[in-house]
Amino acid sequence: MSMNPIQPAQPAPPAAAAPSVPVQHKETPKASDPYKADVGHIGKSVQIKGELTGSEDLYLDGEIEGTIDLRDHSLIIGPNGKIKAGITARDLVVHGRVEGNVAATGRVELRKSCTLIGDVSTQRIVIEDGAFFKGAIDIREKDAPKTEARKPIAVASSGMSSGSSSGVASYNASSGSQGSFLDNK
């Protein structure tokens, strides 16, 4: 181990001797900055009615009514976000309120403060304790064909668009026996 004896403080060189290189305050980008730079932001006072499409990640804290299509990008619904729209995105994180069907090719996260009313079709889902969810969750395998959403809530309020495509499941339970019997645990 090499010892570094404490050096006595050197006197500062005179200012005149300092090289006259102009100091530039250029911020070095952090690792996360390039990502942040590509994230669009819609604030909580913004209201949009219509079709919202984009080719960048989006943070959405306002009110949207219509459709949201981000395909290969991420969408974050902030705590003030109120969405009445069908959503298509790669990844979705919900803190606020969403009424509409969600189709994600990647991952859906429902945070504890969120309310989601609609059907979710995704490869992976994370639901925090406290999140309110009303609808169906369909976990799709990669490259599996999309299943049709049951009821487009926000876009059209007409009847069901899908039904029970699967046949009757084969159960082991005895359906023929009437009456009841008691089993003590």
Add this chain to the structure above:
Amino acid sequence: MSSSGNNLMRWLRGADKPHAKAQEGAKTAPRTQRHCIGLGDFIRNLSGTSEKLCVLDLGPTSPTNIKLLTELGARVYNEDILRESQDETYLVKREDGSMQIDPDKFFAENLDYPAGHFDAMLFWDVADYLPEALVKPLVERLQAMLKPKGNLLAFFHTKDAGAESLYSRHHIVQKDMLELEPIPGFRLQRIFNNRHIENLFKDFASRKFFLGRDNIREVLMVR
């Protein structure tokens, strides 16, 4: 039961002190676990098929239930019926001036699924806490939405244990083990005995009862 009879029963159960004790209990009560034979049978029946099943969970959203059921390959539907029933927009004024939930209004916005859509349903103990006017229409609707041979798992309290009869979120932690997370704000409304249950679910093909030591009667019904 008549309205005065209901009031008397509620008074006897101490329901006139609305939810105060139950809420207090729920805030302090820890999560508990209970072994559940009916659930074991229910899950076993779900596991025995390669088809994509549709399962309806009628309790509060439980991430663990969704995880387990989707891992079984099922499409999971969640409708927190009891919470929805607290929505005042479904209330109508009766002739005597009191307010009552209107089943038609309620079902116009809840449980709007085609007949025979579901392979299985988790009803938990919701029926014990629901407003009286909803119980029978709800059971009829569930039966209609369930496929023939579909399973429905329900729990019923066998006695009113007061503040201990807390409404709970049911988390399936193992295939025959539940974790109960107390939820404040709800009070047991009634006690069903075996006869009541058989009458209420009379159109189901079979009913299998499991009586627990913790004052819970599990019933696995097959349509």
